[in-house]
Amino acid sequence: MKRNILITGGAGFIGSHVVRLFVNKYPDYHIVNLDKLTYAGNLENLKDIETAPNYTFVRADIADLDEMRRIISEHKIDGIIHLAAESHVDRSIKDPFTFARTNVMGTLALLQAAKEYWDTLPEGYEGKLFYHISTDEVYGALELTHPEGIPAPFTTRASAGEHEAYGEKFFTETTKYNPHSPYSASKASSDHFVRAYHDTYGLPTLVTNCSNNYGPYQFPEKLIPLFINNIRHGKPLPVYGKGENVRDWLFVEDHARAIDLIFHKGKVADTYNIGGFNEWKNIDLIRVIIRTVDRLLGNPEGHSDGLITYVTDRLGHDMRYAIDSRKLQAELGWEPSLQFEEGIEKTVRWYLDHQEWMDRITSGDYERYYDEMYKGR
Ligand code: NAD
Ligand code: DAU
Numbered sequence: 622m623k624r625n626i627l628i629t630g631g632a633g634f635i636g637s638h639v640v641r642l643f644v645n646k647y648p649d650y651h652i653v654n655l656d657k658l659t660y661a662g663n664l665e666n667l668k669d670i671e672t673a674p675n676y677t678f679v680r681a682d683i684a685d686l687d688e689m690r691r692i693i694s695e696h697k698i699d700g701i702i703h704l705a706a707e708s709h710v711d712r713s714i715k716d717p718f719t720f721a722r723t724n725v726m727g728t729l730a731l732l733q734a735a736k737e738y739w740d741t742l743p744e745g746y747e748g749k750l751f752y753h754i755s756t757d758e759v760y761g762a763l764e765l766t767h768p769e770g771i772p773a774p775f776t777t778r779a780s781a782g783e784h785e786a787y788g789e790k791f792f793t794e795t796t797k798y799n800p801h802s803p804y805s806a807s808k809a810s811s812d813h814f815v816r817a818y819h820d821t822y823g824l825p826t827l828v829t830n831c832s833n834n835y836g837p838y839q840f841p842e843k844l845i846p847l848f849i850n851n852i853r854h855g856k857p858l859p860v861y862g863k864g865e866n867v868r869d870w871l872f873v874e875d876h877a878r879a880i881d882l883i884f885h886k887g888k889v890a891d892t893y894n895i896g897g898f899n900e901w902k903n904i905d906l907i908r909v910i911i912r913t914v915d916r917l918l919g920n921p922e923g924h925s926d927g928l929i930t931y932v933t934d935r936l937g938h939d940m941r942y943a944i945d946s947r948k949l950q951a952e953l954g955w956e957p958s959l960q961f962e963e964g965i966e967k968t969v970r971w972y973l974d975h976q977e978w979m980d981r982i983t984s985g986d987y988e989r990y991y992d993e994m995y996k997g998r
Contacts, residue, residue, distance in 0.1 A: 624650045626722040629683055629707030629731065631655070632662035634839040635754070638877040639702060642671045644670045646881070651675050651735060653696045656705060657682045663980060666838045681704045683727035689734035701735055704727065704754045706811075709842050710804045714936050717803035724807035725814070726754065732818045732826075741825075751815065751826045752884050757869070757896065759794040759830060761799030761810040765867065786861045791945035792830070794892045801802035802936045803935050816890075829880070832896035832944045835964065836873035841982060848907060850979055851974045852914040852925045862934030865903030867941040871897035872964040875957045882955050882969075896944025904929075 630636040631654030642654050654660045658680055670676055670725060677696070681688045683705050692698075706724050707713065707949075713720045732751065739749050800809040817826040839846045848858050879895045887893060907929065915924045949955050959967075972979060 622649065624699055625697050626650050626700045626702065626727055627653045627655055627693065627696065628702045628704065630653045630662070630703070631678075632658055632664050633704065634661075634666075634667060634836075635834055635873055635876060636704040636872050636928060637666035637838050638836070639704065639880055640667060640676075641670055642874075642877045644673050644676045645752075648675055649710050651696070653692070653698065653708075654678045655681050655683070659707075661708065661840050663840075663982065664711075665837075665981070674790050683731050684722055685979060686730040686734060689730050689890045693733065693734050693738045695977070698724070698735070698738070699749050700848050700884065701751045702730065702754065702880060703731060703752065706808070707804070709860070710758075710802050710842075711858065711935065713802055713804035713807070713946050717911055720807040721810075722774075722805050724804075725810045727856065728811035730813050732814060732824065736822055736824055737816065739914070746823060746825050746859045749825050750889065751824060751827045752880070752887075753812065753815040754880065755812050755828055755830045756804065756805065756808050757792055757894070757942045757944050758798045758805035758939065759798050759800050759812060760804075760942075761801060763790050763792070763941040763943055765865075766942055767785075787851065790896060794830075794894055794948055801939055805939075817891050822879050825889060827883065827889060827893075829889050829895055830871035830878075830895045830944070831876055832871050832942060833871045834946075835870050837975070838978075839873070841979060842908075844903070845910065845968065846972055846979075849914055849969055850983070851917070852928060853973065853976075855925070855926065858907060858911075858928045858932040859930055859932040860904060860907060861932060861938060863931065864907065864918065865898050865940075866903050866938060867943070868900070868906075869900045869943050870900065870906070870961065870964075871889070871895065871899065871957060872959045876957060878958070879949065879955050882953050883949070886953050890951075893949045893953075894944045894946050895949060896946045897961070898944075898946070899961050900941070900943055901961075909965060913965060914973070915972055916970060930966075944956060957994050 629642050631640040640654050669702050678861055707720045727808055739746055798804040798809045812828050815826045815828055819826040835845045841847045841850050913923045
């Protein structure tokens, strides 16, 4: 079946994996990648598919309603996978307004433009979908209920039952929203707008909330790529607080596979949580990264341990995120394909093998290049 799919934020980390998957897997679909190319957007992430006949890139700001109207009608868009966002918690603490503008007003502009265009079609909302990609951070923070804290690794692929027997709690699709950071507050607000467009106008929408992603092409402000790069250069590893916060890590290609499955088979107006049942205390994860980088660089064990530097904690630092993704597993049969040990090895190798990609990002060269290339547009 021919379809015209708009993917927003496709030049970013997760978006680039989703664009690549859709362009390669669905030659009959026309994939339009819409991205503002902020500091986090990098078209180099998509070099391998940029000349594909079913792929178009458009540089635009999702908060520009007229532009969203024009692009959606010009490309006769019938499905939207919305990933464009400001995504880094630390930046949201310094500059909350940019997060409200992009994540809230941008999502609203996209919803409105989709509604207006689909309202003009004879078939109306039949066969249309607005799929919004959100985060587990909207649910707030969980406590560490195990008295000694979570052993390392707590859970590579343990079952939900085993977790519960351990006394730990999880975010489910019905957990009440309780965001703490400006980033998660802006994402929660955008989720509410998406659901409001369904409940008020009947727009076919869907929301998924995913845990921390890791893998190739992640911007090196986030923990894993930042630390891999710092270890390589012998630079300090800034561990916030005591390093005891816990995150649930999922390999980015498994998230992209889930998005593909949910886009095609998910129930309209529904919500699905996506996570790996793979919780790590930050400091334990950091030790795994150090060991892996040192081994792959041929350094003796323990070589980079001294780089660990405890620094002032992130303001309002959420203690623990943990997703219960059993609904997605039971209803649509999705499960993570990679064990964490394989995923982290693959990831560290990728960053070590793509030092030029990292150097261009850390020098800011790619941003200057896009500003020149898209001057006046
Ligand atoms: P990212 O920061 O790597 O990429 C975001 C992309 O959005 C960039 O290409 C950027 O240029 C683009 N963008 C930003 N503002 C824009 C605007 N105003 N108009 C158009 N494009 C704009 O983010 P990511 O980590 O790939 O996250 C993608 C989505 O997934 C986000 O919505 C995020 O909230 C969500 N999410 C991320 C994670 C994670 O662990 N990274 C987990 C769960 C959910
Ligand atoms: O849970 C999903 C979320 O995961 C996404 O919605 C966000 O877009 C994504 O950025 C991520 O948020 P986190 O804040 O969890 O990711 P980050 O990589 O920034 O930090 C991971 C943990 O590591 C967190 O507890 C803070 C800590 N940290 C982070 C950095 C950058 C450090 O200790 N030192 C650091 O330098």
